[in-house]
Amino acid sequence: xxxxxxxxxxxxxxxxxxxxxxxxxxxxxxxxxxxxxxxxxxxxxxxxxxxxxxxxxxxxxxxxxxxxxxxxxxxxxxxxxxxxxxxxxxxxxxxxxxxx
Amino acid sequence: xxxxxxxxxxxxxxxxxxxxxxxxxxxxxxxxxxxxxxxxxxxxxxxxxxxxxxxxxxxxxxxxxxxxxxxxxxxxxxxxxxxxxxxxxxxxxxxxxxxxxxxxxxxxxxxxxxxxxxxxxxxxxxxxxxxxxxxxxxxxxxxxxxxxxxxxxxxxxxxxxxxxxxxxxxxxxxxxxxxxxxxxxxxxxxxxxxxxxxxxxx
Numbered sequence: 514x515x516x517x518x519x520x521x522x523x524x525x526x527x528x529x530x531x532x533x534x535x536x537x538x539x540x541x542x543x544x545x546x547x548x549x550x551x552x553x554x555x556x557x558x559x560x561x562x563x564x565x566x567x568x569x570x571x572x573x574x575x576x577x578x579x580x581x582x583x584x585x586x587x588x589x590x591x592x593x594x595x596x597x598x599x600x601x602x603x604x605x606x607x608x609x610x611x612x613x
Numbered sequence: 614x615x616x617x618x619x620x621x622x623x624x625x626x627x628x629x630x631x632x633x634x635x636x637x638x639x640x641x642x643x644x645x646x647x648x649x650x651x652x653x654x655x656x657x658x659x660x661x662x663x664x665x666x667x668x669x670x671x672x673x674x675x676x677x678x679x680x681x682x683x684x685x686x687x688x689x690x691x692x693x694x695x696x697x698x699x700x701x702x703x704x705x706x707x708x709x710x711x712x713x714x715x716x717x718x719x720x721x722x723x724x725x726x727x728x729x730x731x732x733x734x735x736x737x738x739x740x741x742x743x744x745x746x747x748x749x750x751x752x753x754x755x756x757x758x759x760x761x762x763x764x765x766x767x768x769x770x771x772x773x774x775x776x777x778x779x780x781x782x783x784x785x786x787x788x789x790x791x792x793x794x795x796x797x798x799x800x801x802x803x804x805x806x807x808x809x810x811x812x813x814x815x
Contacts, residue, residue, distance in 0.1 A: 540713040544782055548757060550764055572718050575728030579790055580758050582731040586739035587759045592634035596648045600630065600655050607659055608619070 534562045536569050543576055619662050625671040626658050632760060633675050639755050640683045642744045654679040673762065677770045680752060687748070717790045720806035733802040734793055742792040750785030757782055 534542075539562035545551050546559045563573045633654055637647035657678050658665070665674055721728060743751060752771060756762045762770070764778045771778070797803045 571726035578728035583758045586736040592630045
């Protein structure tokens with residue numbers, strides 16, 4: 514109670530400020546942060562830690578670099594035209610059979 | 614093609630064929646098998662279209678069908694058991710049980726702390742590394758990192774709790790990073806770390 518009052522006093526706001534995260538706490542949430550799985554307030558807290566902590570910041574960058582690499586290796590593979598055509602033909606036959 | 618009972622199939626299901634093919638490629642590891650799996654998936658989806666709840670996410674539904682068809686054909690044996698043993702080991706419910714400090718972070722601190730070495734690795738090598746992951750990790754990583762599904766969607770699709778999704782993503786990503794890191798060291802893209810060469814998974 515008293516601590517909260519002191520925090521509010523020094524925070525200069527009616528809204529109680531959440532205590533800053535430790536490095537351990539921030540690092541443990543790095544994937545949830547990147548995956549958009551934290552609620553906005555928690556995401557802001559974790560994100561703030563990574564932005565102000567010189568020790569943790571590179572870890573976030575490494576994870577982002579890794580994800581981008583995985584995405585770019587996998588993300589640009591469209592279904593080949595002949596496969597698409599065969600699927601559509603298959604479904605057309607199935608549709609015909611269903612009606613017949 | 615679209616009969617009256619298949620209204621919406623084109624707009625809701627066929628539009629995801631690229632994503633289904635990508636997922637099938639990573640599940641099967643081969644273009645031929647991926648093609649078969651895409652065909653089987655769409656045939657199954659077509660036949661059960663009346664069971665699909667309109668407005669829910671068709672893409673997740675198609676991924677679920679594809680994965681179930683794939684798993685049915687696979688021997689899930691040892692690998693699957695190994696994963697389950699790992700997941701049910703004491704205190705491994707979430708990400709906290711294994712050290713939060715990634716061994717790859719430690720290894721690269723002196724030379725490449727922001728992981729630029731990943732960019733030096735060619736697509737084929739990245740794909741090969743992904744394909745080496747056990748299916749349970751591979752599926753979670755691909756659905757999250759590439760297709761952007763939420764933990765809840767992945768959990769529903771794989772029939773596992775959200776905590777297990779987190780754990781699989783965490784372990785899957787770390788394994789993948791370790792394989793890519795080792796490859797980068799081997800290829801001379803990055804200098805080996807002085808004393809953490811045996812840093813493995815916790």
